[in-house]
Amino acid sequence: MNACPEKVIRMMDDYLDGEISPSEEKELKESLENCSDCRKIYQELTRTIAFVQSASHVQAPPDFVQKTMAGLPKESQRVGVKRFMRHHPLMIAAALFVLLMSAAMMSSFSDDQQFAFTKQENLVVEGETVVVPAGQTVVGDITIRNGDLRVDGELEGDVTIVNGQYMASSGVIDGEIEEIDQVFEWLWYTIKGTFNDAVSFFDSNEQPIGE
Amino acid sequence: MDALVNKRIKRVMKGDQDAFAEIVELYQHQLFQICYRMLGNRHEAEDIAQEAFTRAYVNIHTFDQNRKFSTWLYRIATNLCIDRIRKKKPDYHLDAEVRGTEGLNMYSKIANEEELPEEELMRMEVQERVQYEISRLPDKYRAAIVLKYIEELPLAEISEILDLPLGTVKTRIHRGREALRKQLSNL
Incomplete structure (x- = not known):
């Protein structure tokens, strides 16, 4: 993309990420002093970052919370039941047990019409x-x-x-x-x-x- | 702050909607900001930010309380934004790199339907122009740049939000930064 050595670009990136070693930082500084192209890229990058950061912070509209809360799904009964089942597995197991058992007993009562x-x-x-x-x-x-x-x-x-x-x-x-x-x-x-x-x-x- | 948020979340899990309202109050501006910078449009940003909160509410039981709530919330929002951006695109092959550009593909080319003429760009206010250039970035670079430079989040957190390895996050930030540098060089 330009005449500057890739190593300098990489060091610039590391520097801007805040992850450069002290020795490489020194090397980078020297490169920037010696090469006007490198310097230009570096300055443009820092300027770009400053521009992006200066993009004024936008705020959510004043009625945002209210609108969001109004948009939430009403807790339907199904959700309630699902949550109940998730939180009380033992209860559900017990209820199922009783249901199945009584069904079995009932059927043995009514099916069994033989003498x-x-x-x-x-x-x-x-x-x-x-x-x-x-x-x-x-x-x-x-x-x-x-x-x-x-x-x-x-x-x-x-x-x-x-x-x-x-x-x-x-x-x-x-x-x-x-x-x-x-x-x-x-x-x-x-x-x-x-x-x-x-x-x-x-x-x-x-x-x-x-x- | 995290302990405070976790207390609210526990209440939400028990079905307390008021506790969720406090969470929305707490994160609304940051979440709206991410959506706005990603989408470049207040109306859509409001839409998506609301949708993100709704999804967080509905799926609150899948949230792991040992993690940071904001990371989880931002992840929902960035995913929704990226989906929205991609849906707006026509369906030719978007990943194909545009000839003569490095790392820029069709996403960036059509991020804004028509590129504005030079004179128009010069008339823009700086902030407007910056937003315009951000919205011309490919969506994957855009998310990384917004989280890094507008939300000012640490790289590790960005990698968690975007569900990408740290190295990939760095690459995207570098490329996004480089693309922006070129786009803004005449400012």
Whole structure:
């Protein structure tokens, strides 16, 4: 671009960037004294910088803050929800868990319209009624879904009836009877069952330690 | 100052718009200045500076609080300015160097649609002329020059704002300075 050695130009740049070593600074000064072309470029550069820096500082218009704030997107509900999810991941996880669990329980309640019962010895089935025949003894818990229970003999154990009923009869039941008809109760029953399982799991775990 | 700004930012993150208004108050002039020098037009500068603040607000959760907020904000603004400048250009090959010029390409050639005749330039006020010459610089040199000489930021910060290595920033400043020297030699 000109006759001046590239090295001098490079030193000028370093000098203007404020990154020149003292020895090179001396060298640069000598070059500028000896070469009028170099001097001219240097002077023009410093003048240019001064011009650029002197470009008066402009200010934002007086209503800038107000306009900017008015232009901000209103916090939409979606943003709020998103932020909530970001800040409370545990809560979301818990909510999801409950949702999925209850969905699973509900579906197992409504899909499961089939007649089913716990098989125990001596039990007799008449249509959709489970019968403990007269003169017989059944040992163990019984759960019946979508069916009824009639006890003519003796039952040693708890009874749970879902979507059905216990028909009072002359038999003897040596245990608790529970009838579940509503969705809510079914849910509660399932949760209670899970909880009891968990407790008994811990109990059985603890026993060896206690011994 | 940084601690003060960070406190505001924490409030903004919690959804406090008033805290953001204080941030806009604090940075409005510097941000407007950058946009104005980059774009050479008050109206557009206001537009882009507003857009930059809006983006900062919307994306505040992506801001790393261990860094300097102004660096992040200026980065958003310079990127928006460069986008705006490029959008205004027609679509022939802009990176092609213009024959007989070093480091100057089509960007600089059409930065201002028509080059002003010599007499017109001589009639301009110094400040007007300086702004005109800055706006004729290729956008990549322009950003570096504006940040260095108008915002007077250290090179390391400019390199972070422009997301470029330090060496590249220096080269751009040198070339921009040299181009300006030639453009302003008759002043």
